[in-house]
Amino acid sequence: MALTAVIRVPSRALLRPWARLRDAALGWIEPAGGGGVEVSAQRFASQKVLVEPDPAAGVAVMKFKNPPVNSLSLELLTELVISLEKLENDKTVRGVVLTSDCPGIFSAGLDLTEMCGRNPAHYAEYWKAVQEMWLRLYLSNLVLVAAINGASPAGGCLIALTCDYRVMADNPKYCIGLNETLLGIVAPFWFKDNLVNTIGHRASERALQLGLLFPPTEALQVGMVDKVVPKDQVQSTALSVLAQWMAIPDHARQLTKNMMRKPTADRLLKQRDADIQNFVSFISRDSIQKSLQMYLEKLKQKKG
Ligand SMILES: CCCCCCCCCC/C=C/CC(=O)SCCNC(=O)CCNC(=O)[C@H](O)C(C)(C)COP(=O)(O)OP(=O)(O)OC[C@H]1O[C@@H](n2cnc3c(N)ncnc32)[C@H](O)[C@@H]1OP(=O)(O)O
Numbered sequence: 001m002a003l004t005a006v007i008r009v010p011s012r013a014l015l016r017p018w019a020r021l022r023d024a025a026l027g028w029i030e031p032a033g034g035g036g037v038e039v040s041a042q043r044f045a046s047q048k049v050l051v052e053p054d055p056a057a058g059v060a061v062m063k064f065k066n067p068p069v070n071s072l073s074l075e076l077l078t079e080l081v082i083s084l085e086k087l088e089n090d091k092t093v094r095g096v097v098l099t100s101d102c103p104g105i106f107s108a109g110l111d112l113t114e115m116c117g118r119n120p121a122h123y124a125e126y127w128k129a130v131q132e133m134w135l136r137l138y139l140s141n142l143v144l145v146a147a148i149n150g151a152s153p154a155g156g157c158l159i160a161l162t163c164d165y166r167v168m169a170d171n172p173k174y175c176i177g178l179n180e181t182l183l184g185i186v187a188p189f190w191f192k193d194n195l196v197n198t199i200g201h202r203a204s205e206r207a208l209q210l211g212l213l214f215p216p217t218e219a220l221q222v223g224m225v226d227k228v229v230p231k232d233q234v235q236s237t238a239l240s241v242l243a244q245w246m247a248i249p250d251h252a253r254q255l256t257k258n259m260m261r262k263p264t265a266d267r268l269l270k271q272r273d274a275d276i277q278n279f280v281s282f283i284s285r286d287s288i289q290k291s292l293q294m295y296l297e298k299l300k301q302k303k304g
Contacts, residue, residue, distance in 0.1 A: 049079040050101060055092040059242055061147075061235065062087075065101035069108035072155050076111075077129040081136050088141060094250060095143035095242040098163060099235060104174070106148045107156030116292045120280050127279040130155070131272060134190060137162035139265050141254045143245040147238035149231060152176040153213055154183075157224075161194045164245060164257070166224070167238045168216045169231040175213035176224055182211035184291030186282070188275065190268045197264060199223045 050063040062083060064070045087093045100106045114126045137144065137159065146163040157176050160166050168176065178195055180187040187195075187208055196204045203222050206212070216228045229237045245253070268275060282288060 047079070048073075048076040049083045051083050051087070053087075053090070053093060057239075057243075058092060058094045058246065059096065059239065060087055060093050061097045061099060061239075063099050063101040064107055067102050069105045069151075070100055070102045070156070071108045071111035071113075072130070072133070072159075073111040074114055074126055074129055077133045081129075081132055084136050084140065084142075093142065095145070095246050096140075097145050097147050097235065097238045097242060098159065099147035099238070100149055102150065104171075105150040105156075106146075106152040106174075106176075107159060108151070109154030109156045109158075112292055112296050115283050116289060116296065120284060123280045123283050124276050127276050128272075131190075131268060131275065134158065134162060134194075135265055135268065138194065138261055139258070141250075141257075143242055143253070145238045145242050145245070147234045148174070148176060148225065149234045150174050153179050154187075158191055158194065160225070161198050165226050165238075165241050167227045167229060167234055167241065168219060168225040169234045170216050170228045171231060172215045172217075175215055176219050177211070177213040178208055179211040179213050181209060183295045185288060188279070190264070190275075193264045193267060197261075 048064065048066045050065050051060055052063070053060040062080075064076065064080070066073060066076045070076070084096075087096055110130060115123065118126075140162075144163040144165075146160040146166045148160055148166060148168040150169070151174050152160055152168075153175065154177075157178055160176065168174065178187045178191055180191075192204065192208060195208065199207070199222050207214075207222070207224075214222060214224055216225065219225045220228050227237060227241070283292075
C-alpha cells in the first residue's frame with residue numbers, strides 16, 4: 001500500500017494519558033524532544049483497521065483487517081473508534097468508505113469468543129466498546145458509505161446500517177441481516193431502531209423475528225442496501241456516491257443528519273449503563289452461553 005499523506009499529530013506530552021495508549025496502539029512514535037511530530041499515513045495503518053487517505057479528494061477508505069472473518073473483537077472495535085475519531089478531526093477528510101480487507105467477508109459481526117466463557121467485567125467492557133462503535137459511527141459528521149464486499153451478518157450488518165449509503169457486491173453467496181435470533185439471542189433495541197429507521201417497521205419485525213439474512217438482490221428490494229454492483233465495482237461505486245454526497249455543503253448536511261439520527265442515539269445515550277447491565281446479565285445466563293457455544297461449534301464443524 002503506497003501512501004504519502006502527512007498527518008500532524010500533537011506532542012504526546014500535551015495529550016491525555018489515554019491518548020498515549022492510543023498512540024501506542026496505532027504504532028505512532030514520537031522522536032526524543034517531543035514538540036509535535038509528522039507521521040506518514042503509513043503509520044496511520046494500524047493492525048486491524050487500515051486507513052487509506054486521499055487528501056486531494058477529501059476522502060479516506062477504511063478497511064477492516066481481522067482475518068479470517070473480520071469478527072468485531074475488542075481490539076478491532078477500539079482501533080475502529082480511534083481511527084474514526086482521527087478522521088473526524090482531520091480537516092482534509094469529509095467522507096469515508098468503510099469496507100473489508102478480508103476476501104468474501106465484510107464482517108462476521110460481534111466476536112463470539114468475546115461473549116462466551118468470559119467474566120462479567122469482560123462482558124461489560126466489551127459491550128461498552130460495541131455501544132461506542134455504534135454511537136460514533138451513527139452520529140459521525142463525516143459522510144459514511146459502506147462498500148459491502150462480502151458477507152455481513154449481525155454486527156457486520158449493524159456497521160453497514162450506520163452508514164449514509166450502502167453499496168453491496170452482487171454475489172448471491174453474500175448475505176446481510178440481523179440474524180441474532182438464529183443464535184438464540186436478541187438484537188438490542190438500538191440495533192432494532194437502526195434497522196427500523198432504514199427499512200421500516202413491518203419489514204424489520206419480520207427480518208428480526210426470523211433472523212433473515214438477505215442476499216444482495218433481496219437486500220436491495222427491502223431497502224437494506226441502496227445499490228448492488230459487480231464485486232470489482234463496489235469500492236469505485238462507493239467513492240462516486242461519496243463524491244455526490246460531498247457536493248452538499250457540510251454544515252447543512254451534518255445538521256440534517258443530526259436532526260434525523262440524534263433522537264435514536266439519545267435513546268441509548270440515556271440508558272447506556274442499564275443497557276450494559278442488561279447485556280451482562282443476559283449473556284451470562286447458562287442457557288445463552290450454551291446456545292452461543294453450540295453455534296460456535298456448528299461453525300467450526302461446518303469445515304470438517
Ligand atoms: C431481553 C434482553 C435483551 C438484552 C440484550 C442482549 C443482546 C445480546 C446481543 C448480542 C448481539 C450480537 C450480534 C452479533 O454480531 S453476534 C455474531 C453473529 N455472527 C454470525 O452469526 C456470523 C457467524 N459466521 C458465519 O456465518 C460465517 O463464519 C461467515 C461470516 C459467513 C463466513 O463463513 P466462512 O465459511 O468463510 O468462514 P467460517 O464459518 O469457516 O469461519 C472461519 C472461522 O471464523 C470463526 N468465526 C466465524 N464467525 C465468527 C464470529 N462472529 N465470532 C468469532 N469467530 C467467528 C469460525 O468459528 C471459524 O473458526 P475456526 O477457524 O477456528 O474454525
